[in-house]
Structures are given as structure tokens and as C-alpha cells.
Amino acid sequence: xxxxxxxxxxxxSQVAKLAKLIIRSSEIKKFQKQLFQVLxxxxxxxxxxxxxxxxxxxxxxxxxxFREDEIGPSLTxxxxxxxxxxKEKGMFKIxxxxx
Amino acid sequence: xxLAELTIEEAQEGFKKRRFSSVELVKSCLERIKKLxxxxxxxxxxxxxxxxxxxxxxxxxxxxxxxxxxLGIPIAVKDIFCTKGIRTTAGSKVLENxxxxxxxxxxxxxxxxxxxxxxxxxxxxxxxxxxxxNSDFFPTKxxxxxxxxxxxxxxxxxxxxxxxxAIGAIGSDTAGSIRLPASFCNLVGLKPTYGRVSRxxxxxxxxxxxxxxxLTKRVKDAAIILKVIAGKDFYDSxxxxxxxxxxxxxLKKGIKGLKIGVPKExxxxxxxxxxxEKIEEAIKVLKTLGGKIFEVSLPHTKYAIAAYxxxxxxxxxxxxxxxxxxRYGFPRDKFGDEAKRRIMIGTFALSSGYYEAYYLKAMQVRxxxxxxxxxxxxxxxxxxxxxxxxxxxxxGEKTSDPLKMYLSDIxxxxxxxxGIPSLAIPCGFVDNLPVGFxxxxxxxxxxILFRVGYHYEEETFWYKEKPKIL
Numbered sequence: 001x002x003x004x005x006x007x008x009x010x011x012x013s014q015v016a017k018l019a020k021l022i023i024r025s026s027e028i029k030k031f032q033k034q035l036f037q038v039l040x041x042x043x044x045x046x047x048x049x050x051x052x053x054x055x056x057x058x059x060x061x062x063x064x065x066f067r068e069d070e071i072g073p074s075l076t077x078x079x080x081x082x083x084x085x086x087k088e089k090g091m092f093k094i095x096x097x098x099x
Numbered sequence: 100x101x102l103a104e105l106t107i108e109e110a111q112e113g114f115k116k117r118r119f120s121s122v123e124l125v126k127s128c129l130e131r132i133k134k135l136x137x138x139x140x141x142x143x144x145x146x147x148x149x150x151x152x153x154x155x156x157x158x159x160x161x162x163x164x165x166x167x168x169x170l171g172i173p174i175a176v177k178d179i180f181c182t183k184g185i186r187t188t189a190g191s192k193v194l195e196n197x198x199x200x201x202x203x204x205x206x207x208x209x210x211x212x213x214x215x216x217x218x219x220x221x222x223x224x225x226x227x228x229x230x231x232x233n234s235d236f237f238p239t240k241x242x243x244x245x246x247x248x249x250x251x252x253x254x255x256x257x258x259x260x261x262x263x264x265a266i267g268a269i270g271s272d273t274a275g276s277i278r279l280p281a282s283f284c285n286l287v288g289l290k291p292t293y294g295r296v297s298r299x300x301x302x303x304x305x306x307x308x309x310x311x312x313x314l315t316k317r318v319k320d321a322a323i324i325l326k327v328i329a330g331k332d333f334y335d336s337x338x339x340x341x342x343x344x345x346x347x348x349x350l351k352k353g354i355k356g357l358k359i360g361v362p363k364e365x366x367x368x369x370x371x372x373x374x375x376e377k378i379e380e381a382i383k384v385l386k387t388l389g390g391k392i393f394e395v396s397l398p399h400t401k402y403a404i405a406a407y408x409x410x411x412x413x414x415x416x417x418x419x420x421x422x423x424x425x426r427y428g429f430p431r432d433k434f435g436d437e438a439k440r441r442i443m444i445g446t447f448a449l450s451s452g453y454y455e456a457y458y459l460k461a462m463q464v465r466x467x468x469x470x471x472x473x474x475x476x477x478x479x480x481x482x483x484x485x486x487x488x489x490x491x492x493x494x495g496e497k498t499s500d501p502l503k504m505y506l507s508d509i510x511x512x513x514x515x516x517x518g519i520p521s522l523a524i525p526c527g528f529v530d531n532l533p534v535g536f537x538x539x540x541x542x543x544x545x546x547i548l549f550r551v552g553y554h555y556e557e558e559t560f561w562y563k564e565k566p567k568i569l
Contacts, residue, residue: 015446021439
């Protein structure tokens, strides 16, 4: 796998950006090491012969669990808005997306 | 006798015979909380007012001979289950001020069965942990020795029941988060079959692995709770149609001739020798009860943790993406270190260029682990194994080494990967700290697990031991 002992600063920053996480510059080194340790450990899976093996994404075997396309009870607008103070005229208020 | 020391079954008997009321029982637990929780820190929220109101209502119904199964029984709920109008934090500062507008299905079913929700218990934030030390609020201590961890992530649920602050508790198990704290606290911990109990309204960790279950003082109590919380749920399409049996019916039928497998790979190198002794003694007891013991092999066991620590963080990175602080809760800068680690590992494993080598590979290994169990269950009916290679460890012992902490799950993650049920039972003490073993079975074999656990319990009585703190 990797010949080094930690991820690069760039790798950690990129992954943090994808996941919308803020990593302070004082923390980056710690995560470079810790993430590498885990990723290095899990690389043991390379030993396993998995040719022709179907991946398992769920263990119930259930498929196509549907319901009738009927409207049922839901949260009221008030309930839906009850978790935040940032709201106006029955809508959530967030930072602007467009300039 | 202090009412808080009762089991669910004993409390039910007491109500029936009019020896005491639900209000008295709940007050007894609340007194215990007041006396001990400043030392143990099992609870994030104690619902004193609501619990006493629920107990009053329960007493009215008890007088009318209402037979709801958990009527008047104080149950603690891991703070990862949504409770309408009651703060639900998932152990995280992100949700420190979050009060759900609905109940999780499990809580709804508990309420419908008459249970009294006494409080919300502490946990590793987002259920990320094996010791309770990753809670964003405070670590829970093990009632058996306050310098030791109670196990995690259902740390508060275990400590609450072990210290008689609740008669039973609900937890979640994604790689051992019920079974490990149960074993570290001398309790019975049930991880049901995946799909047996609804995950609706539970803060999701890894959706293909999360299982909802219980921590109780005795096996019968676990069976009583499972009957209440199991079943198909319209709101969780991964729950199965399969009928919920009466789990108490075949409890006392004995285990003569039962084929019991002991997987050699679970007796890992470096396992504590005293713990190994306890497990071997437990197996001997099962043999004297009539069980037929066979050594079996689950060859892919050593890859389970690696597969788990790819699959789980990947699913975590997806599930925790919803916490943006817009509709509720605080923004993402409030995530603790462990949450950040797991989100980043998952994001990495799923990212382009790495997906095949990590996530896809892990899912294939998962198939092999599942197949190992399927093969073994053709030869034996259940498996018996340790829960942890070590007894409870000291607070702070593993916190500086995330990988070391992850390896605590080495014997428990396999059941979640395969989706099979496992029942953790106390089997003694090592250096005055509790040790447990687990009974694993094929999908939906909870009845057999309870039967084995019950008879073992009736032979060994470990539940009679109580922590000195009480």
C-alpha cells in the first residue's frame, strides 16, 4: 500500500472539504497520522481472495418494499420549523447560495 | 428490599400482588439516580416529572388489571432514540439543543406497552465508541469500579441498569455496543437479528449494521422487552414481515442435545488468560446442561474488523451528512474528533479512485464472513464465544490510540456484518470486574438464544452479584 507513515496535508484537507468538515491547522497533523493508521490496518483485506464474490450491501434479502402512493399524516409546518430560530414567513433561513 | 433492585419480571409480580405501586418503584429508581449518578454519569437527561406522571397513569391501569407487558416499569433509553419533546443529543454537542417532534418506533412501542421512560442515557457521541469515553458531555463510569469504563457505546444504559437506576434499558449495537457494555457491567445484552426491530427515529450510524436491543438484569427481561419492540414497521423498510413469537414460551425447555459450536478464531492471540478461563468454564456448564460441544471454524474472522472499519465509516459519512445546523442542531464545527475521523475515513473509502480497493472489497469480504456463519450453522445450532478479549479497561487506557479502541470490537463486529442475533450473558468476574460471553445463532433464532441463556443463568446466578457502590 503506502510507503509512508501518514497521509499528506492535501489528502486530509481534500477529504475534509468533501465532507464539509472544518479541520484546524493545529489538528491536521494529528489526523494525518490517525487516518493513516486506520487505512493502513484495513489494507489487510488485500490478502483475501474475493474474485467472483458478490458484495453484500444488506443482509435481509428484502427487495422492492413498496407502499401505496397515498398521502398520509406528516409533520405540521410549525413542527418542521420548531428546531431552529433561523426562520422567516414559514421558511428556513440560510446563507445565500447565489450572489 | 430496595424496589430499584427488582427485575422486570419481579416488578410485574409485585404490581399484580399489590405489594407496591409504579410510583413507588419509579421513585426508588429516581432516589438511586440522585444518590449515585453524580458519580456514575449514566444519564444525560432525567425525566423525573414525566416519569412520575407516566407512573401515576400506569397505577390507574394496574388497578384495572390492565395486562400491558411493561406497564409501570421504568426503562432508560439510550440518547440516540428520538423521544418526542424530550431532548435527544446522540451524545453530541451538535444536537445538544435538539428536541425531536416525534418518537422513534421503539419508544412508541415501549410507551404503548405502558413503560415509564425514566431518562435518556449517555453514550459515545453518535454511537462511535466502545468505552463511553467519546461522549461530548462526560464519560460514564463503571458502577463496579469507578476507575473503569462501562463499555460502549451504550455506556449509560449499562451503568444505569447495573446501578439499579432503571429496571431495564434500551440500547443500540452496531459492532458490539450493547454486548460489550452489558458484559462489562454484569448484564444481559441482546443484539437481535437485523431487521427484527425498527430503526425508525434512531439517529443512524451505519444503516446496514445498526441493531436496536436491550440491556437487562436477567434473560427473561430481555425476552419480555424484545416481544414489545420487535416487529415489522411501516416506517422502516428494512424490517421483516416475520411474525414475532412469544419469546417466553419455550424458555424452560432445556438444552439437552443442543449442538453448540465454539469458533476457534474467537480465542484470539493475546486474549486475557483469566477471561479465557471464564469462557471455558461457561462452556463446561453448557455441557453439563446437556449441550453437545463442537470446535468449529469461522476462517474469515480476522478480517472482520478491517471490513467493519471500512463499511461503517462509509455509511457514517453518509448518515452524518444531514447535520448541517439548518433545520435543527448546531453546525458541523461542533463534531468531536472521533466523528470527524470516521466521517473522513468513510469519505476517503468512498471517493473516486479508492472505492473499489476499499468499500467494494470490504463488501465482498462481508459476504465471505456471512457465508462462514451459514456454513457453520449447517453443522451446529448455536455458537458460544467471548465478547471481549480483555476484562473492562481503565478510563483513559485506550483514548490516545483510536485503532487500539477499534480493536475492542474484534469479537462482536462479525454478528453485525452477518446480521445474526447475539445474546451476551454474564459469566463471572476477573479481578472483581465483570466478564460475559455471547451466544450467537442464525437469523431469527432469538428463542434458542434465550433458552440457552436462561438455563445457564439458572445454573450460575451471576446476576445475584451487586456492585459495592450500591
